[in-house]
Structure formats: structure tokens, C-alpha cells
Amino acid sequence: MTINQAVTAFAGFMVLLSVVLTYYVSPYFVWLTVFVGANLFQSAFTGICPAGTIMSKLGFKPA
Numbered sequence: 001m002t003i004n005q006a007v008t009a010f011a012g013f014m015v016l017l018s019v020v021l022t023y024y025v026s027p028y029f030v031w032l033t034v035f036v037g038a039n040l041f042q043s044a045f046t047g048i049c050p051a052g053t054i055m056s057k058l059g060f061k062p063a
Helices: 003-024 027-046 050-057
Strands: none
Touching: 003 027, 003 050, 027 050
16 A cells, blocks of 8 residues: 555545544534644645655555
């Protein structure tokens, strides 16, 4: 799995997790969705992705 695929899968998982937590635990978990979306948005323009950096250190292959 490449870093790009891993980041996309992780972002999708985090969005789905935050929706479930918002519904079942607390409406304040919607801020987790906002954080993930804002991080994806800024990484599209800057090319800096904290999750990608961590995944490259964990051994995922570059794209």
C-alpha cells in the first residue's frame, strides 16, 4: 500500500468514525470531522500532511 492510499483510507476511516461518535456519544465529535476536512484541504495546497509523514516513518511505500 502506498502512502497516498494509506492517507486516503485513514482519512475516510476518521470521517466515518467521527460520524458514528457524533451520533452515539456527543455532538461535539463533529469537530473531529471538521479537523480532518481542514487537514485534507490544507495538505492539497501545501503538500504537507502529518499523517503521510507518520506513515512514511512506519514503512509505507512512496507513491
